[in-house]
Amino acid sequence: MVKNLYLLSNHKATFLAYIEALNTHKPQTSTLDLSNYMHSKLTVNNETYTLSEYETSLLKLMNAAPDFHISLQKLVVEGPTVATRFLVTCTPEKQYMGFPPNGKRIEYAEHVFYRFNGTKCCEISALIDIRAVKSQLGDK
Template identity: 30%
Template sequence: MSEPEILSLYRRYIDCLNHQDWASLGRFVDEEAHYNGQRIGLAGYQRMLENDFRAIPDLHFGIDMLLADPPHVAARLRFDCTPVGELFGAAVNGQRVQFTENVFYEFSDGRIRNVYSVIDKAAVRDQVTAASQNDR
């Protein structure tokens, strides 16, 4: 797969996520998918995403940076959202927060096989802490 092809495929994958088009997820994610070193498979991957959208109803994956060295893709994703309840151990409760995720993908046969994700959880905690201090 060439660099333009894998980048186009990745953008279609992000579009699939943003539309919560779970019926199409298997076009992008391998049945044997791994997330941060743990095999979760396609079904586990979908459950993880569905849980994310339940916790963050207005979740939108925004591509901030995107690089490819096939079969690998690296992305910095940006989120600006209003989670319900807790997020990453912080009581967000509908407060608007912004954070980023640095994520690395390995594709095999045109599908995501491995995902390594690092989310800036401290940014969320800092925003929640600052907001609660401002409420005092």
């Protein structure tokens, strides 16, 4: 029981540190190192990625919108799973999720489940409100 409580608090702490790393990353100035939080191989929405591929996909978003920020709205930890709803806010300066920038600040929700194996995340299931992104950036 004590080990399970430790892992639950550790999963939450690891997840919060991961979000902090994303929010404090300086776009265009450095690489993104998520090795403290993620396994070297990840399953993301049922597809396998290396950690490097996952980091590259996040960097593409963050570099397209240098003010990229995640605000946690809900966080639940149960067993090896961290469930969250967060709000992403940013002002895209380059193509973002397939849409051209329009100079406006956007916000959209993500619902994400992170599954941990040991002390690091090994699986991510994400649902992004792409309709909100599309309605704010427009579909030309």
